[in-house]
Amino acid sequence: MKIWPSFLAALALVLLAWAGVGLFHWQTLFGVVIPYLAFLTFVAGFIRRVVLWGRSAVPFRIPTTCGQQKTLPWIKQDKLENPSSPWQVLGRMCLEVFLFRSLFRNIRTEKRGAALGFGSAKWLWLGGLVFHWSMLIILLRHLRLFLNPVPAPIRGLEALDSFLQIGAPLLYITDLTIVFALTYLFLRRVVVPSVRYISQPADYFPLLLLLAAALSGILMRWFFRVDIRAVKELTMGLVTFHPLPPGQLSIGVIFYIHIFLVSCLFAYFPWSKLMHAGGVFLSPTRNMSNNSRAVRHVNPWNYPVKTHAYAEYEEQFREKMRKAGLPLETE
Amino acid sequence: MYKGGGIIVGLTVFCLVATAPFLLNIGRAAESGPTLSLDTPAIHLLSDPSCVESASYMRAEHMRLLAEWRDQAVREGRSEYVNSAGAIFALSLEESCLQCHSNRAEFCDACHNYAAVEPYCWECHDGGATGS
Numbered sequence: 001m002k003i004w005p006s007f008l009a010a011l012a013l014v015l016l017a018w019a020g021v022g023l024f025h026w027q028t029l030f031g032v033v034i035p036y037l038a039f040l041t042f043v044a045g046f047i048r049r050v051v052l053w054g055r056s057a058v059p060f061r062i063p064t065t066c067g068q069q070k071t072l073p074w075i076k077q078d079k080l081e082n083p084s085s086p087w088q089v090l091g092r093m094c095l096e097v098f099l100f101r102s103l104f105r106n107i108r109t110e111k112r113g114a115a116l117g118f119g120s121a122k123w124l125w126l127g128g129l130v131f132h133w134s135m136l137i138i139l140l141r142h143l144r145l146f147l148n149p150v151p152a153p154i155r156g157l158e159a160l161d162s163f164l165q166i167g168a169p170l171l172y173i174t175d176l177t178i179v180f181a182l183t184y185l186f187l188r189r190v191v192v193p194s195v196r197y198i199s200q201p202a203d204y205f206p207l208l209l210l211l212a213a214a215l216s217g218i219l220m221r222w223f224f225r226v227d228i229r230a231v232k233e234l235t236m237g238l239v240t241f242h243p244l245p246p247g248q249l250s251i252g253v254i255f256y257i258h259i260f261l262v263s264c265l266f267a268y269f270p271w272s273k274l275m276h277a278g279g280v281f282l283s284p285t286r287n288m289s290n291n292s293r294a295v296r297h298v299n300p301w302n303y304p305v306k307t308h309a310y311a312e313y314e315e316q317f318r319e320k321m322r323k324a325g326l327p328l329e330t331e
Numbered sequence: 332m333y334k335g336g337g338i339i340v341g342l343t344v345f346c347l348v349a350t351a352p353f354l355l356n357i358g359r360a361a362e363s364g365p366t367l368s369l370d371t372p373a374i375h376l377l378s379d380p381s382c383v384e385s386a387s388y389m390r391a392e393h394m395r396l397l398a399e400w401r402d403q404a405v406r407e408g409r410s411e412y413v414n415s416a417g418a419i420f421a422l423s424l425e426e427s428c429l430q431c432h433s434n435r436a437e438f439c440d441a442c443h444n445y446a447a448v449e450p451y452c453w454e455c456h457d458g459g460a461t462g463s
């Protein structure tokens with residue numbers, strides 16, 4: 001079982017924060033030092049990863065396409081599936097980044113009796129889309145703790161997210177959807193035998209870490225409530241580089257568990273599969289236009305090959321060729 | 332680096348987005364949260380100014396308490412709240428809470444604005460905003 005290392009790692013992180021703040025009262029460590037370090041690791045690691053990717057050459061023009069290439073004017077080009085200009089690539093990338101278009105094409109392959117059957121499989125796409133959009137909205141919503149006064153768009157987003165007006169404090173729709181989506185994405189790896197077979201601890205861990213971070217936030221909002229004003233004083237202290245002195249950090253342990261899990265997520269991000277956030281933009285099969293018939297694509301690390309063109313060859317052996325009676329292109 | 336221009340533009344955008352909470356706060360001093368005013372006539376008259384529960388409890392839990400009060404008053408018809416010390420209070424936002432905290436702008440709204448919370452209490456109760 002490859003789940004247990006990931007599960008135990010996530011559990012250990014929760015217990016670490018609980019012990020660190022609940023037993024040893026290391027509020028400054030968990031509330032100030034670790035968040036700063038995690039954020040630095042995130043930004044520096046992200047840049048390092050992208051620069052490493054940028055330094056690896058793309059030897060061939062290799063967009064994956066599944067539509068009609070640009071050709072004769074009376075044959076209709078599929079501009080999104082087979083882009084030939086930068087703007088068409090942009091359109092394709094936007095659909096990929098915002099709507100996961102290539103995952104939408106995911107199909108299920110199965111034996112139907114003796115025949116091989118292909119069926120539509122949209123659940124992964126839907127689960128992924130719901131998770132990512134919930135995550136984005138939750139991230140943006142959290143800006144209310146980092147900006148003062150809170151800008152109207154953030155307030156509006158929050159009002160929209162809580163418009164069902166259930167409970168007090170109000171229920172966020174994205175809190176429900178992110179937990180459902182993460183649970184689905186996790187169970188998919190556990191239940192489907194073929195997916196479980198290829199799942200590694202590095203696949204389970206981010207899901208469990210995200211789930212733990214989301215659940216700790218939900219627990220903090222509805223079950224073990226904390227003084228939100230004290231939380232905002234702490235977060236504002238962080239983003240203005242005036243972190244609160246240790247005496248003012250007495251917030252419930254659940255808050256420190258939450259911020260520690262989120263810090264771990266940030267610190268883990270650049271070294272893990274989560275870097276697909278940057279990688280989607282650098283995917284050569286997606287971000288290139290399919291213009292290899294129109295434009296010559298030269299491998300950037302081509303060795304400077306010594307060539308000897310026919311014209312030069314003829315120049316070199318002109319006399320010998322003439323004597324042998326061979327035809328010459330130029331006299 | 333190959334496609335260096337694109338990579339640098341992309342990383343610049345990433346850095347700006349990732350550090351936006353820091354950048355947007357440049358030039359701001361560390362601010363503590365709003366100071367809540369307890370300066371109302373009703374509180375001055377109290378010999379022992381204390382809320383229905385402890386201050387730390389109220390800071391974290393007042394929204395849940397009020398939601399429970401609402402349900403108890405509207406659905407169960409209850410009118411008394413017995414607190415953890417056994418004292419009895421009127422189970423009513425307007426008759427208990429807002430009697431003392433009649434300064435909505437300096438008390439309720441101060442924190443709610445700071446934390447960007449928009450409770451819908453005021454859609455029915457005006458909280459002295461218009462001078463009840």
